[in-house]
Amino acid sequence: NAGVTQTPKFRILKIGQSMTLQCTQDMNHNYMYWYRQDPGMGLKLIYYSVGAGITDKGEVPNGYNVSRSTTEDFPLRLELAAPSQTSVYFCASTTPTGTGGVNTEAFFGQGTRLTVV
Amino acid sequence: AQKVTQAQTEISVVEKEDVTLDCVYETRDTTYYLFWYKQPPSGELVFLIRRNSFDEQNEISGRYSWNFQKSTSSFNFTITASQVVDSAVYFCALSNNNDMRFGAGTRLTVKP
Numbered sequence: 001n002a003g004v005t006q007t008p009k010f011r012i013l014k015i016g017q018s019m020t021l022q023c024t025q026d027m028n029h030n031y032m033y034w035y036r037q038d039p040g041m042g043l044k045l046i047y048y049s050v051g052a053g054i055t056d057k058g059e060v061p062n063g064y065n066v067s068r069s070t071t072e073d074f075p076l077r078l079e080l081a082a083p084s085q086t087s088v089y090f091c092a093s094t095t096p097t098g099t100g101g102v103n104t105e106a107f108f109g110q111g112t113r114l115t116v117v
Numbered sequence: 118a119q120k121v122t123q124a125q126t127e128i129s130v131v132e133k134e135d136v137t138l139d140c141v142y143e144t145r146d147t148t149y150y151l152f153w154y155k156q157p158p159s160g161e162l163v164f165l166i167r168r169n170s171f172d173e174q175n176e177i178s179g180r181y182s183w184n185f186q187k188s189t190s191s192f193n194f195t196i197t198a199s200q201v202v203d204s205a206v207y208f209c210a211l212s213n214n215n216d217m218r219f220g221a222g223t224r225l226t227v228k229p
Contacts, residue, residue, distance in 0.1 A: 033217060042123075042208060042221035050215050058216060090162065094217075105152065105164040106217060 002026050006091050006109035013081040013116045021076040021112050023091030031094045032074040033058075033106065034066065036087040043090065049074055081116045088113050119144040121211050123220035130199050131228050138194045138223045140209030146170075149213035151185065151192045156206040156222070165207075168192065199227045 007022045025032065030051045035043040035058075045058030049068040063085060065077040074093075078085060092106040120143040130136045142151065153165040166176060168185050176183045180197045196203055204227045209220045 031215065035219070040224075043219040045216060045218060048216050056216070059218070088160070092162075092217075105167055106162075108162040111160055 004091055004093050004107050004109040006089075006112050008112060009110065010113045011115070013078070013114065015081060015083065015116060017081050018077070018079050019081065019114075021078075021089055021091075021114075023074045023076065023109060024072050025074075025091075025093040025107070026072065027093060027095070027107065028071060029093035029095045029107070030071065032068065033092045033094075034064070034074070034076045035090045035092065036060065036085075037090060037111075038087050046076065046089075078114075083116050086114060086116045119146075119149070119211050119213060119218050121209050121218055121220035123207075123209055123223050125223045126221070127224045127226070129226045129228065132201060133198050134227075135195060135197050136199050136225065136227075138196075138207050138209075138225065140192045140194065140220060142190050142192065142209070142211045144190075144211060144213055146213040149211060152210040152212070152217075153183065153192075153194050154208045154210060154219075156208065158205070162208075165194075196225075199225075201227050201229055203227050 004025045033048045034046040037043050044060045046064050047066040049055045052068050052071050055066050089112045091109040094104050094106040122141045149170045151168045155163040173185050182195045184193045206222045206224045208222045
């Protein structure tokens with residue numbers, strides 16, 4: 001069971017370049033999330049999805065886009081990379097139970113360390 | 118909007134001391150869930166505990182214990198007899214309405 005897989009693990013981008021961070025999970029989880037963690041800081045929610053075809057903005061969505069065409073995949077797109085997007089990006093997934101909402105533990109990927117120069 | 122505050126940015130203790138990490142949250146919902154995660158120096162996020170808003174029972178797991186008080190909107194985490202391996206960043210998180218928000222984290226350093 002692979003859990004949540006993120007690729008790539010490391011990437012250096014030049015200002016203005018674009019890229020897609022890949023995230024896939026094999027646990028059939030409905031809910032998926034993208035967070036960014038700046039050095040020495042906490043996790044900020046970028047976007048989340050409660051199922052295929054449904055996405056919502058989190059706390060810091062500007063400069064990013066997401067899509068959710070399948071339950072397994074939740075890619076994060078950076079269109080015009082900026083130095084402020086230098087961060088570690090974590091993808092997570094979970095599944096609601098009982099009354100709904102996120103009430104089970106989230107499973108995290110290993111992170112993607114992105115540097116924009 | 119929901120919010121999690123971890124006022125302690127860094128804590129340093131000597132091995133075998135007890136330490137409490139504070140977490141205060143804000144939410145308008147009556148149904149919500151609180152979590153603690155550990156991020157060791159290797160960077161991965163490790164789930165520690167989940168608590169729902171209807172269960173205010175304190176929980177103990179080995180050297181770890183959690184004190185949930187709805188009256189003060191707090192969900193504090195205590196490590197008893199700390200060990201060097203407890204050195205990590207600890208995050209408190211809150212979920213409701215389908216998303217999950219994290220606090221800024223508390224960096225705990227346990228010195229031998």
